[in-house]
Amino acid sequence: MPKGLQWVSLAACLLLGTVITCVLFVRNWDEVSVVPVVKAQDSPAAGAKYVDIELDSPRYAARVAKVTVGKQVVRPGYYSGHKAPTGVPFQAGDDWLKELTFTIKNRSSKTFVFISFDIVLSEARASAPTRGEVVELGRMPEVDAYTVEGNKIDQGSKQPLDFRPGQEMKISLAPYVDELRRKIEERQPFSTISRCFINVNRGYFADGMAWSLADYKIPDPNRRGWYKPVDDSEIPVKDKRALFAPNEVPD
Numbered sequence: 313m314p315k316g317l318q319w320v321s322l323a324a325c326l327l328l329g330t331v332i333t334c335v336l337f338v339r340n341w342d343e344v345s346v347v348p349v350v351k352a353q354d355s356p357a358a359g360a361k362y363v364d365i366e367l368d369s370p371r372y373a374a375r376v377a378k379v380t381v382g383k384q385v386v387r388p389g390y391y392s393g394h395k396a397p398t399g400v401p402f403q404a405g406d407d408w409l410k411e412l413t414f415t416i417k418n419r420s421s422k423t424f425v426f427i428s429f430d431i432v433l434s435e436a437r438a439s440a441p442t443r444g445e446v447v448e449l450g451r452m453p454e455v456d457a458y459t460v461e462g463n464k465i466d467q468g469s470k471q472p473l474d475f476r477p478g479q480e481m482k483i484s485l486a487p488y489v490d491e492l493r494r495k496i497e498e499r500q501p502f503s504t505i506s507r508c509f510i511n512v513n514r515g516y517f518a519d520g521m522a523w524s525l526a527d528y529k530i531p532d533p534n535r536r537g538w539y540k541p542v543d544d545s546e547i548p549v550k551d552k553r554a555l556f557a558p559n560e561v562p563d
Contacts, residue, residue: 360401361408362436364391364509368562370551371526373420374427374512375562377480382411391509396438406503409433409492412485414510418475419563420548422517425472426450431485432509433492440507443495445488449473455520458537472518517548526554 365376367390379386381404389399404411418424432444450473457465475481485508493502515523522529522539528547529539544552556562 359403360436360506361404362397362399362401362507363388363412364397364399364507365389366391366511366513366525368556369526370553370556370562371547371549373422373523373528373549374416374418374424374515376414376510376512377417378415379510380413381408388510391511394438397436397507409489409505409508410486412508414483414485416481416483416512417563418477418479418481420517420523421477421550422519422521422548423477424450424475424515425518426452427473427475427512427515429483429513430509430511431488431492432511433496433505434507434509435504436506441499442509443492443499444509445492445495447488449483450475450516452516453518453520455531456516456522460537462536521546521548 361381363379363381363386365379365388368375376388379388381402384402384404386402387400389397392398416427416429426448427450428446428448430444430446432442434440434442451467451470452465453472457467459465473481496502496505513525517523520531521542522531528542530542530546532538532540
């Protein structure tokens with residue numbers, strides 16, 4: 313066969329193959345799945361769970377030092393408003409919150425007698441509404457146990473913590489899950505929850521000093537229920553900076 317006819321024959325075969333492919337594609341259109349490309353942070357992995365904690369500061373007297381779910385050690389992300397989770401996703405069953413424990417470290421030079429943290433739950437998507445619970449452990453010093461109106465706060469039979477400098481305290485979410493479930497199921501199935509934010513944010517020391525994230529105050533002796541800011545020299549942490557340096561690893 314002349315060379316020119318060979319090229320014509322080859323081109324005709326290629327064209328015929330293309331036509332057949334198109335016909336088969338159209339015939340089987342309902343069986344074809346078109347998957348859009350999206351950014352990972354905008355589309356969390358199906359079934360994955362996430363844990364967030366508060367962005368750290370050297371001035372914080374207490375901090376989440378470790379998170380586990382069952383035997384898994386979880387690497388949490390830092391919570392920042394209504395943004396997608398930044399922690400490492402992990403797989404767990406619907407009862408994962410009952411298996412979640414976290415460890416708080418006392419980074420101050422004082423003994424905590426009272427500490428408070430928030431548990432906030434939502435779906436992994438950034439725009440998801442949230443539900444939460446405030447948990448208080450221990451007993452406030454008597455000098456602090458007043459409302460801003462000067463009324464004494466009844467603390468009942470609560471006992472003070474003895475959470476000393478450098479110590480760690482392990483806390484399970486299991487005792488709080490049923491109440492959280494009740495709040496969540498007012499709006500959606502509890503099984504849809506895939507994101508937990510743990511915010512350790514407030515406490516009182518044995519000497520009456522109050523701590524709230526980067527702020528420290530002492531009771532005003534002239535007005536019960538009111539506080540005065542303390543000088544930086546009185547803050548019971550070694551490092552008084554507001555932020556860690558980039559890539560710095562906290563204690």
